[in-house]
Amino acid sequence: MGKETAERPGWWRGAVIYQIYVRSFADGDGNGVGDIAGIRSRLGYLRDLGVDAIWITPWYPSPMADGGYDVADYCDIAPEFGTLADAEALITEAHEHGLRVLIDLVPNHTSDRHRWFLEALDSPPGSPQRDRYIFRTGSGPGGHQPPNDWQSAFGGSAWTRIPGEDQWYLHLFAPEQPDLNWENRRVHEEFVDVLRFWLDRGVDGFRIDVANSLVKDQTFPDIGPDHPDVLEPTERVDHPHWDREGVHDIYREWRLISDGYPGERIFVAEAWVPTPYRLARYVRPDELHSAFNFDFLRCAWDAERLRKTINDNLDAMEQVGAPPTWVLSNHDVTRHLTRYGRSLTTGRGPRTEQLEPIDVELGLRRARAAALLMLALPGGAYVYQGEELGLWEVEDLPDEVLQDPTFHRSGGNVRGRDGCRVPLPWSGDAPPFGFGPDGSVPWLPQPPEWKALTAEALRGDTASILELYRSALRIRRELAGFGDGTLRWLDGPPGALLFERDPTLLCAVNLSAEPFRLPAHAEVMLASGPIAGDLLPRDTAAWLRRPTP
Numbered sequence: 001m002g003k004e005t006a007e008r009p010g011w012w013r014g015a016v017i018y019q020i021y022v023r024s025f026a027d028g029d030g031n032g033v034g035d036i037a038g039i040r041s042r043l044g045y046l047r048d049l050g051v052d053a054i055w056i057t058p059w060y061p062s063p064m065a066d067g068g069y070d071v072a073d074y075c076d077i078a079p080e081f082g083t084l085a086d087a088e089a090l091i092t093e094a095h096e097h098g099l100r101v102l103i104d105l106v107p108n109h110t111s112d113r114h115r116w117f118l119e120a121l122d123s124p125p126g127s128p129q130r131d132r133y134i135f136r137t138g139s140g141p142g143g144h145q146p147p148n149d150w151q152s153a154f155g156g157s158a159w160t161r162i163p164g165e166d167q168w169y170l171h172l173f174a175p176e177q178p179d180l181n182w183e184n185r186r187v188h189e190e191f192v193d194v195l196r197f198w199l200d201r202g203v204d205g206f207r208i209d210v211a212n213s214l215v216k217d218q219t220f221p222d223i224g225p226d227h228p229d230v231l232e233p234t235e236r237v238d239h240p241h242w243d244r245e246g247v248h249d250i251y252r253e254w255r256l257i258s259d260g261y262p263g264e265r266i267f268v269a270e271a272w273v274p275t276p277y278r279l280a281r282y283v284r285p286d287e288l289h290s291a292f293n294f295d296f297l298r299c300a301w302d303a304e305r306l307r308k309t310i311n312d313n314l315d316a317m318e319q320v321g322a323p324p325t326w327v328l329s330n331h332d333v334t335r336h337l338t339r340y341g342r343s344l345t346t347g348r349g350p351r352t353e354q355l356e357p358i359d360v361e362l363g364l365r366r367a368r369a370a371a372l373l374m375l376a377l378p379g380g381a382y383v384y385q386g387e388e389l390g391l392w393e394v395e396d397l398p399d400e401v402l403q404d405p406t407f408h409r410s411g412g413n414v415r416g417r418d419g420c421r422v423p424l425p426w427s428g429d430a431p432p433f434g435f436g437p438d439g440s441v442p443w444l445p446q447p448p449e450w451k452a453l454t455a456e457a458l459r460g461d462t463a464s465i466l467e468l469y470r471s472a473l474r475i476r477r478e479l480a481g482f483g484d485g486t487l488r489w490l491d492g493p494p495g496a497l498l499f500e501r502d503p504t505l506l507c508a509v510n511l512s513a514e515p516f517r518l519p520a521h522a523e524v525m526l527a528s529g530p531i532a533g534d535l536l537p538r539d540t541a542a543w544l545r546r547p548t549p
């Protein structure tokens, strides 16, 4: 690991971490699917962008029933992405570039092709092999009905029957993703081995997939008709499979493991929970380090609602001494440029009936302002690949190319998440836009309009969103007072978000319909759009240097 990275204690408290969705980042071998060779070839880009770390979505062997979140072997690499040696080389090279590396851990479920599940199927009911998973006897005569009414997050029952038996197995996601049984000590031990496997190879941390779902009510009660989906968490206390008390014991175990390694190895929780106070429970001092604040992602472009969301999160995290972690987009939600460009403001992938035209220009203006807001807030932040290029959600992908299980399991009613996973445009005038070698065909088609949004086209254009991100990340590194810490709100006109951070920064965001006069300042360090004199236009943010007293 590079000297610079090794010597910054608490690096993660204010880190900006770039999410790489492997299949869509860069394709080194030209088979249309992103891979480790592609990531290695773009490390210089990420270093120059100015992020502190990368999070790589699952890269393990997988039948890809859910984009790799169906893991068939936690200690190897999918052949289409490379080899274990490639992964090790990537970790080393990333460190040489001063970038830390987080990988994705998927502990709630395995692939149905995982050795453990194949062994379970080959073993009789009640066997230790079956006990790694959650098998239950069906209800009704002959066990023909599922054991209870639990629903899969991708639609349909959460139970699948084993042919020729009255036994069913639980899958909170696709049938190809059987849930592990975290009541079984062997499962705990096996995951400790997995953590050690990767920690020994130098990874700096793990993003924990659906961290709020591992523990289930062992009475398996019915939930009732109003079962919410993953991204719209229920407020119900004591839910039978979301956010149960027992998950915290698992994370206390894991924290002891990561603390045993040098160099501050960290965990970030993906936990869709109803309040920031529930989220804070995952980041108590002896549990995980950080947790995505999805309330910020889900919040409408509205000053009062954003201020409340920010305040509630700051308050909840402060109570446990953890830094907030902000995020605007990821591989599961509609890209924020598109969300901000239409009245639909939730993070959910678009349902067909909700599709209304987007105003790309408005979405981009707001996305630029949102970036400066997010990067000025106390704590850490995640950048989803392509948001620095101003990519929008591709909503007109033809049905036949869609791969998200949500699309198929909802009978086509929910288009799913492919639209935010379209391969990145790097260079050139036509697909594959440097995603892979010329002549290769990306696994999802790229819009021809993206020729204006390639990294190559935007680089060096001071008005581009890429240069905005680069400037913001440079200032954030160079100037004291960004990242970990606190903020003070200042009064402003309706629709304004104004706050200052010691010792230098004053951040102003205009979410109203009218321009407003900037507060007293010594210098405009950076703005998300043109500023006319002292007036901050609508949907614009500025980082100001505070006046010297």
Ligand code: BGC
Residues within 6 Å of the ligand: 066, 069, 070, 106, 173, 209, 210, 270, 331, 332
């Ligand atoms: C991941 C999704 C995945 C699901 C099941 C998540 O929340 O981010 O992409 O489909 O977990 O593993």
